[in-house]
Amino acid sequence: xxxxxxxxxxxxxxxxxxxxxxxxxxxxxYTHLPYYLAIGMPYDLYWNGDCRLTECYRRAExxxxxxxxxxxxxxxxxIYEALCDVSPILxxxxxxxxxxxxxxxxxxxxxxxxxxxxxxxxxxxxxxxTKAKMAAWAAKTNAQIAVRAGKEVDGG
Amino acid sequence: MAKTxxxxxxxxxxxxxxxxxxxxxxxxxxxxxxxxxxxxxTTLPALFAxxxxxxHRFVKRDxxxxxxxxxxxxxxxxxxxxxxxxxxxxxxxxxxEESEGNLTWGTSW
Numbered sequence: 246x247x248x249x250x251x252x253x254x255x256x257x258x259x260x261x262x263x264x265x266x267x268x269x270x271x272x273x274x275y276t277h278l279p280y281y282l283a284i285g286m287p288y289d290l291y292w293n294g295d296c297r298l299t300e301c302y303r304r305a306e307x308x309x310x311x312x313x314x315x316x317x318x319x320x321x322x323x324i325y326e327a328l329c330d331v332s333p334i335l336x337x338x339x340x341x342x343x344x345x346x347x348x349x350x351x352x353x354x355x356x357x358x359x360x361x362x363x364x365x366x367x368x369x370x371x372x373x374x375t376k377a378k379m380a381a382w383a384a385k386t387n388a389q390i391a392v393r394a395g396k397e398v399d400g401g
Numbered sequence: 402m403a404k405t406x407x408x409x410x411x412x413x414x415x416x417x418x419x420x421x422x423x424x425x426x427x428x429x430x431x432x433x434x435x436x437x438x439x440x441x442x443t444t445l446p447a448l449f450a451x452x453x454x455x456x457h458r459f460v461k462r463d464x465x466x467x468x469x470x471x472x473x474x475x476x477x478x479x480x481x482x483x484x485x486x487x488x489x490x491x492x493x494x495x496x497x498e499e500s501e502g503n504l505t506w507g508t509s510w
Contacts, residue, residue, distance in 0.1 A: 269428055270424050270425070270428060270434075270489070270490050271424070271425040271428045271429070273490055273493065274421045274424070274425060274489070274490075274493075277493045291421060292420065292421045292422040292425075293420050293421075293422050293455075294420065295402060295403045295420075296403045296419065296420055296421060296488050296489035296492050297402060297403050297488070297492050298492075299492045299493055300492050303495070
């Protein structure tokens with residue numbers, strides 16, 4: 246049912262031409278005109294432009310509907326995530342001091358490029374963390390060695 | 402791109418094409434494509450002349466008739482014109498998909 250809500254509002258599909266047989270071409274053009282006006286085809290283009298353009302407008306409308314469906318789905322995902330994140334503090338018997346899970350710091354990666362960028366960013370972050378840890382460990386070790394060396398000099 | 406017929410006549414380039422507006426104009430003038438087999442002598446020149454309306458609206462009828470008379474391979478021309486005439490209506494309707502349980506068909510020639 247869900248996909249029916251957003252998919253097929255166009256009145257013309259082949260095979261369902263019952264009743265059209267008695268119509269003249271002009272009447273058919275007027276029958277379909279409101280649909281094409283609704284999906285953004287200019288009146289003049291419909292009548293005087295390349296007659297094949299109607300197909301492009303139909304395809305474009307399909308793409309637009311798919312995108313809109315994707316946007317709505319994504320919005321639903323964000324709302325769902327927000328509810329999940331905040332749910333710990335909504336529980337009636339939640340422990341004192343319970344905090345909500347932090348909401349995503351950035352939007353979902355949708356395109357392949359975004360996914361790749363996100364992965365690279367995470368790897369870079371992990372690398373920086375490890376590097377910082379190693380640097381801290383090295384500094385600490387160097388300090389210990391220096392202290393030990395100082396003691397040896399004092400003692401010797 | 403819509404189907405077109407192009408040719409040169411007496412130094413002028415012509416492009417024949419039907420738009421929805423020109424098809425509607427033809428019908429307003431009493432043209433009926435279904436009469437093509439019953440009244441070919443009047444219908445075919447009218448169909449040919451109608452194809453001038455989109456790009457050469459002001460070409461006189463006697464010039465169009467002269468062009469029509471000089472056209473070779475008339476049977477093929479008529480078939481092509483009929484195809485072009487139907488194009489504005491075909492472009493409004495999606496072909497039913499084969500997977501929807503619709504019929505597929507073949508020809509013997």
